[in-house]
Amino acid sequence: MIPLRNARYLSQSLLEGFVREGDTCVDATLGNGHDCLRLCQMVGETGLVHGFDVQEGAIQNTEDRLREAGMLGRARLHLCSHAEMERFISPGVRVVLFNLGWLPGGDHGVTTRAESTLPAMEAALRLLQGGGRLLVTIYPGHEEGLRELRALRAFAGGLDIRRFNALFCEFPNQGSEAPRLLAVEKA
């Protein structure tokens, strides 16, 4: 049963039971490290999570959170743009997770932008294993987020149907600014 509460919750639900012990996953937007911790718990002792963020504070927050949970050894944290993820990761990834926007409680000027988000999506799809998933929560309640929403809708619409299944979710009674979810599964 997957409750249809909101886009972020749906993204998390699509991870539950999908990520397995020993998997390699990517958290493309570390922020405060909540998602990264969840992924580290799912991949277990034999798995690995690569995390990316352009802010030193996000890397530090995530590192502290993982250390406290005794899971720092399951993660490799990279202080650079997710558009560069192929420099560090080989193909065969189970899940690439994006939670777009800015660091909660941080500088709203440092936000994800379509110019780097789109190349990062393309890299993520190249890295996924067959059956692997790309999950993207999009926040259109600000100017950059709205640009990302439009760009990602077009991106998803252009994916080759023989290679990818794409799902775009919105919650129409939550208002026009409510987060959306893009989920892509590689054939």
Ligand SMILES: C[S@@+](CC[C@H](N)C(=O)[O-])C[C@H]1O[C@@H](n2cnc3c(N)ncnc32)[C@H](O)[C@@H]1O
């Ligand atoms: C909404 S937050 C992520 C929240 C996080 N998933 C969590 O569980 O706390 C978005 C993050 O994306 C980061 N970001 C912005 N541009 C980026 C880029 N090009 N590459 C990687 N991270 C980026 C921001 O610094 C911010 O920390």
